[in-house]
Amino acid sequence: MSSNAEVNKPAVRLEHVSKRIGRKTIIDDLSFDIYSGEVFGFLGPNGAGKTTTIRMIVGLMRMTRGNIYIQGHSIKGDFKKAIRQVGAIVENPEMYKFLTGYQNLVHYARMIPGISKDRIMEVVKLVELQDRIHEKVKRYSLGMRQRLGVAQALLHHPSVLILDEPTNGLDPQGIHDLRNYMHKLSREENVAVIVSSHLLAEMQLMCDRIGILQKGKLIGVETVSEFIEKGAAKVRIQVDDSRLAAQILKDKLAIDAEAPDETTIEVPVDHEKIPVVIDTLVISKIKIYSVRTVAKSLEDRFLEVTGGKSVE
Amino acid sequence: MSNFFGLLQNENMKIYRRSSAKVMIIIMLGLILAAGLIIKFSGDQPKDDPHWKQTLLQENKELNKQMASVKGNKQATDYFKKSIAINEYRVNHNLKPEQGETLWKFVEDAAGNLILVISIFTIIVVSTSIASEFDTGTIKLLLIRPIYRTQILLSKYISALLFTVVCLITLFIASWLLGGILFGFGGASEAHLVYDNGTVYQSSWTLAIWKDYLLNCVSLFMMVTFAGLIAAAFRNGGLAIGLSIFTLMASSIVVTLLQKFDWVKYVLFANTDLTQYTTGTPLREEMTLGFSLAVLAVYYVIFVLIGWAFYTRRDIKA
Numbered sequence: 001m002s003s004n005a006e007v008n009k010p011a012v013r014l015e016h017v018s019k020r021i022g023r024k025t026i027i028d029d030l031s032f033d034i035y036s037g038e039v040f041g042f043l044g045p046n047g048a049g050k051t052t053t054i055r056m057i058v059g060l061m062r063m064t065r066g067n068i069y070i071q072g073h074s075i076k077g078d079f080k081k082a083i084r085q086v087g088a089i090v091e092n093p094e095m096y097k098f099l100t101g102y103q104n105l106v107h108y109a110r111m112i113p114g115i116s117k118d119r120i121m122e123v124v125k126l127v128e129l130q131d132r133i134h135e136k137v138k139r140y141s142l143g144m145r146q147r148l149g150v151a152q153a154l155l156h157h158p159s160v161l162i163l164d165e166p167t168n169g170l171d172p173q174g175i176h177d178l179r180n181y182m183h184k185l186s187r188e189e190n191v192a193v194i195v196s197s198h199l200l201a202e203m204q205l206m207c208d209r210i211g212i213l214q215k216g217k218l219i220g221v222e223t224v225s226e227f228i229e230k231g232a233a234k235v236r237i238q239v240d241d242s243r244l245a246a247q248i249l250k251d252k253l254a255i256d257a258e259a260p261d262e263t264t265i266e267v268p269v270d271h272e273k274i275p276v277v278i279d280t281l282v283i284s285k286i287k288i289y290s291v292r293t294v295a296k297s298l299e300d301r302f303l304e305v306t307g308g309k310s311v312e
Numbered sequence: 313m314s315n316f317f318g319l320l321q322n323e324n325m326k327i328y329r330r331s332s333a334k335v336m337i338i339i340m341l342g343l344i345l346a347a348g349l350i351i352k353f354s355g356d357q358p359k360d361d362p363h364w365k366q367t368l369l370q371e372n373k374e375l376n377k378q379m380a381s382v383k384g385n386k387q388a389t390d391y392f393k394k395s396i397a398i399n400e401y402r403v404n405h406n407l408k409p410e411q412g413e414t415l416w417k418f419v420e421d422a423a424g425n426l427i428l429v430i431s432i433f434t435i436i437v438v439s440t441s442i443a444s445e446f447d448t449g450t451i452k453l454l455l456i457r458p459i460y461r462t463q464i465l466l467s468k469y470i471s472a473l474l475f476t477v478v479c480l481i482t483l484f485i486a487s488w489l490l491g492g493i494l495f496g497f498g499g500a501s502e503a504h505l506v507y508d509n510g511t512v513y514q515s516s517w518t519l520a521i522w523k524d525y526l527l528n529c530v531s532l533f534m535m536v537t538f539a540g541l542i543a544a545a546f547r548n549g550g551l552a553i554g555l556s557i558f559t560l561m562a563s564s565i566v567v568t569l570l571q572k573f574d575w576v577k578y579v580l581f582a583n584t585d586l587t588q589y590t591t592g593t594p595l596r597e598e599m600t601l602g603f604s605l606a607v608l609a610v611y612y613v614i615f616v617l618i619g620w621a622f623y624t625r626r627d628i629k630a
Contacts, residue, residue, distance in 0.1 A: 058456045060628040080458040088456050094449035098330050107325065110318035111457040152453065 009072065011036045011085075011160050011192035012057065017066035019052055019216075026052050028216045030066070034192050036159065039182055041207030041224075042196035045306055048213040050196045051091060054164050057194075058088050070160055084112070087158030089166065093149020097138040101129055101148050104137060105155065112156045123151040126181070142169030150178070161185060162194045167202055179206050200302055214306050235267045235274055238289035239281065248284045249277065266294070319463060323471035327437055333475075336433045340479060341486055343429060344422055348490045351413050351421070364408050368399045375399075387593055394507040401512040407503050415499035416517045418491035422483065423524050428560075430479045431532040435539040435556045438472035442540055442623075443549035451628055461624040469540055476532065480525050530608070531584035535560050537612060541619035571595065583607045 010033035019027040027049045034040045042050045055061040057068055059075045059082070068075045073082035095104045105124070109115040124133050127147040137145065146169050153161060161182075167175045179202075185191040186208075197203050203210060204224060212219040239245045242259040249255045249267065253276065257267045269277055274293070281288060327333050361367055379392035402409055410417075442465070445451040455461060492500065504517040539556035543549060563581035570576040577583070577596050583604035588594050 055628065060452060060455060062625075062627060079460070083456055084458040086456065088453075090452040090456070092449060094453065096326065096329075096450055097448070099325070103325065103329070107322050108453070108457065110322055111315075111459055113315060149453075 010034060010069075011071060012194070013069040014053075014057075015067050015069070017053070017056060017068060018064050019049075019056060019061065020064045026216050027056070027063075030213075030216075030218050032211055032218060032221050034160075034194060036192045037186050037190045038208040039186050039193040039195065039206055041203045041210040042194065042213065043200070043203060043210050043302060044213035046198075049216040050213055051164060052216075053213070054088075054090060054162055054194070054196060058086055058090065058162065059083055060090065084156070085159045086162060087153035087156065087160070088162035089146075089149045089153055089164055090162075091164050092168070093145055093152075095137045095145060095148055095152075098136065100136050101133040101140065101144075104148065105133075105152060108152045109155055115155055119155065123154050126154070127151045143171060143174055146170055147174070150181075157189075158191065160192045160194070164196050165198070166195055167197060175202065182206060212302070212305055219305055234294040235269055235277065236292045236294055237265050237267060237278075237281070238263055238291075239265060240287040240289075245281055245284075245286045248286065249280065252280050252284075253277065263289075315459065316463060316467065319459065319467035320471055320474075323441060323467050324474065327441060327471055327475055330440075332436070332440070336436070337479070337482060340426060340429060340433070340482065343426060344483065344486050344490055347422055347425070348418060348487075348494050351418065352494045360411065365403050368403055368409070372396050372399050393510070397507055397510070397512050398505050401505060407505075410499060410502055413495050414502055415488065415491035415495050415497065416502050416504070416521075417499075418495060419484065419487045419517070419521055420524065422487040422491075423521060423528065426483050426487075427480075427525065427528040427532065430476060430483065431535060431560060432557055433479060434472055434476045434532060434536045435560070436553050437475050438469065438536050438540045439543040439549045439552035439556070441468045441472055442543035443547050443552055446547040446628075447549065455628060462620065465544060465620060465623045469537075472536060472540070473533075476529070476536070480529075484521065484525075527586050527590065530586050531560070531563070531581070534580060534584055534608065534611065534615075537615045537619075541615045544619040544623040567595065574598075577603070578607060580607070580611050 012034040014030050014032055017027060017030040018025065030053065042053070044050050052061060056063050057070070057075065059079055063076070067077075068082075070082040071085045073085070075082045095101075096107065099107070102120070102124070105120050109120055121130075124130050127150050129144060129147055129151065132140070132144065137148065140148065146166070150163070150166070153163070163182075166178060166182075170178060182193050182195070183206075186193050195203070195206060197206075207224055209221060209223050211221040237245070240263065242262055242265045245265050246257040246259045249257045249265075255267060255269060255277070257265045259265050267277055271293075274291075278288065278291060375392050375396050379389055379396075382388040382392075401407070413421075445454055454464065488500075502517065503514045504520050505512055506515050506520070535556050538559065539552045542555055543552035546552070563584070567576065567579060567581045570579065570582075574596065577599050582595050582599075585592075586601065586604060588599075589601040589604070594600070
């Protein structure tokens with residue numbers, strides 16, 4: 001995320017958004033901002049409310065309380081202006097199967113003024129469907145449908161792009177291309193991109209910031225690097241005597257370090273406490289050859305935050 | 313407004329690109345052809361009568377006698393008066409009555425039955441158009457455009473009614489051509505005689521046929537709107553199609569059963585047949601054309617409001 005994004009007006013703003021269906025609170029007081037030029041990831045176990053939140057952002061579902069603004073326009077009060085800014089795929093990119101890919105795009109192009117035939121062919125080339133675009137969607141593979149879905153979302157140069165599970169059905173090359181394209185859109189055209197995905201490794205590569213949802217509540221919004229570092233990291237230290245070092249840490253700091261071999265200890269410790277660990281070892285005359293933090297993957301951290309619940 | 317034209321183009325594309333629309337048109341043409349062939353080869357064409365003027369005058373004498381015998385029955389008297397007046401007009405203006413089936417008679421015969429078929433087709437089209445997008449999930453991509461749901465629903469409704477118009481034009485052209493081929497294009501110039509308040513005049517067959525179409529379409533119009541309401545409210549095409557066709561079929565039985573109650577006049581189907589005020593007799597004496605139109609309008613507004621409210625307000629979870 002570029003640093004000036006913070007001072008910009010948010011591209012999407014959620015203000016105390018709640019959704020109740022019957023007595024059940026699906027979404028509980030959600031507030032956060034998404035800025036132009038960033039890729040924002042929505043993370044959460046199934047049923048956490050990711051899709052419901054996305055549906056409220058695009059106006060498919062009403063909110064019980066609160067408001068959502070897209071480029072300053074309320075999706076409730078000024079639907080047309082707000083939604084004009086948005087291109088989206090909500091869950092699967094369901095297209096009209098009895099029409100050709102091209103007819104599908106013409107269909108969506110007719111709904112927003114100012115989309116020329118050239119623009120349609122431009123997005124077709126972009127998603128590399130030019131060879132098959134005049135075939136019926138019925139005959140498309142899942143990956144091709146996904147790409148057609150991306151094409152319809154980009155037709156009208158949206159300033160906010162919302163992709164729900166965008167890598168579903170894409171092959172590794174397709175995922176790679178989509179990721180590059182999303183980065184290009186956010187960096188060069190200053191588009192705010194919102195993705196939700198259960199592929200955590202994917203999110204780590206794609207997103208600048210992530211918001212974690214659990215049971216309809218926002219647990220936190222952090223940059224990807226913050227998110228990973230903040231958690232209790234592991235530090236791997238090369239020492240002369242690992243058993244002695246582990247004993248010292250246990251006695252003096254009450255930390256259970258592991259000693260996988262003679263010269264290595266692995267210390268589970270918060271980021272800010274690493275200097276204390278090193279100080280303690282140095283004072284106790286342990287020789288230190290190297291100190292390395294073992295970065296946790298987003299997945300480790302995610303499981304930690306959401307209480308080890310399965311993601312899928 | 314150009315935006316709305318685009319929506320109509322979209323909905324039309326979605327109606328006619330489905331194979332079901334083609335199948336419907338083919339079924340309709342097949343039915344017209346079958347009807348034509350059955351009429352052509354089942355009944356014998358009567359012989360030409362060279363002394364038709366005498367025959368008509370003879371017939372009028374008979375009719376006058378019969379009319380005298382049913383004195384007091386207004387309906388029957390009117391019928392005889394009409395027949396006699398038309399026969400007299402033919403004799404006076406040297407207009408020989410055509411024997412057997414003619415081109416225009418075939419067009420007229422085809423209208424009554426095929427408009428029922430067109431009703432069913434349009435019910436299927438409107439229900440599919442509104443509800444299928446929820447089944448396939450395409451509704452999500454449809455409603456995230458800068459267009460109000462009201463406009464989307466309206467474009468679907470109007471496109472379905474345009475489908476009816478397309479079917480009617482096809483019906484008219486196909487039955488006219490087939491009528492010409494089977495019964496001779498000579499019949500195209502046949503005079504259409506209209507009896508109105510004691511006087512007889514010639515008018516155009518085309519006009520008469522389209523008036524017939526229009527009157528027959530009242531129940532089509534109401535049932536299509538009803539199907540649209542069910543499809544919009546329950547988002548279930550099968551339910552909308554089934555319920556509407558069932559209601560359409562059961563309507564005449566229900567009205568007949570309820571005929572003796574005076575509140576039957578407020579039932580929708582007691583009012584959909586407007587020919588009861590032009591050529592027939594009203595279901596109940598106190599009913600008038602204005603009354604029926606008012607009842608139809610009330611039902612129509614209720615259907616539209618309920619369908620619209622559900623379509624525009626409910627969350628999309630598909």
